[in-house]
Amino acid sequence: MMKRRTLLSALAAASATAALPLRAQQPPTKIVFGYTAVTDFASVFVAAEEGYFKKRNLDVELKFIPLNSTIPAALQSDSLHIGGPTPSVFLQAVDGGLDLVLVSGGGVTSKTFTGFGLVARAGSGIRTPQDCVGKKIGVPGLGAFLHVTFRAWLKGSGVDYRKVSFVEAAFPQHADLLRGGSVDAVVTADPFMSRITESGAGYVASYYATFLPEGNQTIVHAAKREWVAKNPAAARGFREAVVEAAAFMQQPKNDARMRSAIGKYIKLPPEVLAKAQISPPGAIVSEKQVGYWIDLMKDQEMLKTPLEAARLIAK
Known part of the structure; x- marks a missing residue:
């Protein structure tokens, strides 16, 4: 009789375990995500803070990367599983032979957004595209979003961007470079742009980005194709979490919590973030979005191989 009861108890326990959701029986998938110090990563920060990754059994570690242009190499070396390069950095990496695909996206362009632009050193006299000729201008990543779009703006204004000297410098260095006179201007973004202008180290010469079409990606979330193939549920869960975070961000009542999440990961005080525009x-x-960037980069002779937009997006 005891043996029968023991057997029945064991069977009941096994049935209860089998009835549990599969996700609850598996350890969370570890994902190291690389980001830079811009608010375009807000949806990832929100997903982390609001529990949207954990909800999908993902253990996401957010890792700060000083220069956007180094993210593809970190993906290739497996230092990161997913990272947020700008579209141009992503496409250059693929053009150079890395087999990367897009899992999801970050911020997008808007005609009303003035959160980045050309900030000139106080006393430099830079006001127009023509004033940039012969000048040294800092950008947060050679070949990254701000560098490529700024060159497009110069070209559209009749200026040969090859006559401008560009130097790579991380966002936090921009104010010091302007104050020290190492550069004549920087192409930068909030909240760093606001801090520069408030300190008197520089002034906004142009919110040049208003020429960009509406709704194109400023940041994309990329991974190795091999990693996505091995971890399809994790890649899909990451995208779903970011989609949920995007919906959260679009509700005005959540503004304070969104800004708090941003402040945690890019280490900026609340009074600075309170004034920053969020993409x-x-x-x-x-x-279509990927195709726009391919065409823009072809126009600047940045791509050597034909790239097919459809093949670069993870399904």
Whole structure:
């Protein structure tokens, strides 16, 4: 009789375990995500703070990367599983032979957004695209979003961007470079732009980005194709979490919590973040958006191989 009861108890326990959701029986998938110090990563910060990753059994570690242009190499070396390069950095990496795909997206461009621009050193006299000729201008990543779009703005204004000297410098260095006279201007973004202008180290010469079309990605979330193939549920869960975070961000009542999440990861005080503009979220990347960047970079002779937008987006 005791043996029968023991057997029945064991069977009941096994049935209860089998009835549990599969996700609850598995350890969380570890994902190291690389980001830079810009608010375009807000949807990832929100997903981390609001528990949207944990909800999908993902253990996401957010890792700060000083220069956006180094993210593809970190993905290739497996230092990161997913990272947030700008679209141009991503496409250059693929053009150079790295087999990367897009899992989701960060911020997108907006005609009303003035959160980045050309900030000139106080006393430099830079006001127009023509004033940039012969000058040294700092950008947060050679070949990254701000560098490529600024060159497009110069070209559209009739200025040969090859006559401008560009130097790579991380966002936190921009104010010191302007104060020290190492550069004549920087192409920078909030909240660093606001801090520079408030300190008197520089002034906004142009919110040049208003020429960009509406709704194109400023940051994309990329991974190795091999990693996505091995971890399809994790890649899908990451994208779903970012989509949920984007919906959260679009509700005005959540503004304070969104800014708090941003402040935690890019280490800025609340009074600075309170004034910063936040890029609209664009969690899903389309072929049209990728195609726009391919065309823009072809125009600047940055790509050597034909790239197919559809093949670069993880399904």
